[in-house]
Amino acid sequence: MTGTGGGRMGVSLVAGILVLALFYVAQSIFAPLIFSLMVIALVWPCQAILERRLPRLLALLVTLVVTMSVIIAIGSSVAWGFGKLGHWLFLNADRFQAIYVDWTDWLEEHGIAIAGPLADRFDVTWLVGFVQSMAGRVNSFAGFALLVFIFVMLGLLEVEDFNRRLRVPAAQPYGERILTANRIVGAKLRRFMVVRTFASILTGIVVWIFALVAGLELAGAWGAIAFALNYIPFLGPFVATALPTLFAIAQFDSWQMAAVVFLSLNVIQFIIGSYLEPRLTGASLAISPFAVIFAVFFWSFMWGISGAFIGVPILIAFIVYCAGVPSSRWIAVLLSGGSKLDPDS
Template identity: 75%
Template sequence: MQATAKGVSAGFVATTILTVALFYFARSVLVPLAFSLFCIALVWPLQAVLQRWMPRLLALLITLSLTMSVVVAVGSSVAWGFGKLVQWLFVNASRYQAIYADWIGWLEEKGIFIAGPLTDRFDVAWLLGFSQTIAGRLNSIAGFLVLVFIFVMIGLLEVEDFNRRLLSPAVQPIGGRILRANREIGAKLRRFMVVRTFASVLTGLVVWVFAFIAGLELAAAWGAIAFALNYIPFLGPLIATVFPTLFAIAQFESWQMAVVVFIGLNLIQFVIGSYVEPLLTGASLSISPLAVVLAVFFWSFVWGLSGAFIGVPILIVFIVYCAQQPSTRWIALLLSGGPAKSADEQHV
């Protein structure tokens, strides 16, 4: 019996490792596929309503146009914000260099020595290389969006036929369960994105007002960056807090003012993320905070920044499918943030 148990455990570990490796090495296909399925779940109701009143292909064209307009608007906001930041860095690179040298000298006086290569890399050439890296990433994102666009177009044309196949007697009762799960997933993902978008807009506006009142330059850019990065749980708000703090050090040349900026931005993120957003989300999307953290970091490890964004929607899909089966409903209960008595309520 012990040998059998060890064999099962070893097989489970090996399967898990191989699955993670598959997700990692096939990310060039799986990431745009995951994003396309996510987009289809969000925009399918619009496509379904439009094609009742107009030809199917015309409805598809309108749906795709609106979807890409939203994606481009969000992407443009973060690109514009970081573009303004990079321009400011080029103009004021010498100021950062001087502040950094002063800090190095102060630390060395206290007996703390920073490695020479780190000091050598913090210069204008490093900033130029960093900006070129960002430009390369933007080009790769453009190709990524084209692939997602193609997948979404094909998927929207396939939704109705796929649903009919799920309802056919040959695939029952599994087909019915999958269809119910897909409908629940679509509803939850749409609600998740509506709440997330509202929280992101609110965060961007409040950060812009705070930066303007604090006298921080590029206040509108910080608001745009905070708006876009708020779609990425934990990691996005962290980046949107650290960058303005470092910026404040160079602008005000005062660590006290940088601390004020850091505390103010963290309070904004905390209030909106911990109170406003959960209040709007409600119990139907209640997920364990630990599960959210693990999902974000796991998928960011496997798929990078794209994984950090899509990690929570994947977790929602996983919870809903687990809740459909009595044998796996306990997993959905452990991953959700509600009380134990809501286990049966999760089953639809």
């Protein structure tokens, strides 16, 4: 029996690795597909309400227009923000270069040598290239958005028929389990995204106001970047805090002012992300912080920026499906934020 159980576990492990390898190789298809499934779970209630008042195709058109407008607005805010930063950095590259040389000399005078890989890689040219590449990657999501539009359109037309097929006797007992899991996943994702959107808007506004008060240039760009990147837990707020700090060093030519910017932005992120947001999401969305940060980094490695955005929704769905199966319920307990797990919440 032990050998049989170990063999099944080995087969499952190999199958899981092969599936992940397929996801990585075919990311141009699977990334927009998974993103589309998340969007469908979020907007389906709106589509169902509109269908009671409007013809089905008209309701679908309204839902698609609103949905794609939101997606494009978020992507465009990132592209606009990084585009402004890239332009500013290109015009002020000499200021960064002078500060970089002064700091390097000061550190070496005090016995701290940074020659080697860090000195070879981190220079102004690299920083300009990083900012421009971030803007370019977001600007190049036209093909991704087109696939998402197609998948969402077809998926919304298919939802009711798919649910009916899951309820037929031939699909039981798995059909009802999938329906229950889908209902829970949809509710959790909608709650997560509503709270995350509120927190992102609030973060963007507060960062924009702080940048104006502090006299930091490109205040609007910092607010837009903070708003969009706040959808990515841990990694997004880190980038939205580190970049203004680096630019504050060049603008004010003072490490004290850069420290004030860094500490202030961290306080903003902490109050909104670590205090306000958890109280709005509630215990039903409590997830292990380690699992969250692993999901963000893992799916960003797999699918880039789009993977970073949907890493946590994928984790939420994974936990719900594991909780619905007795043999894998222990996985859901380990990944959740508490010792108790209610699969129906």
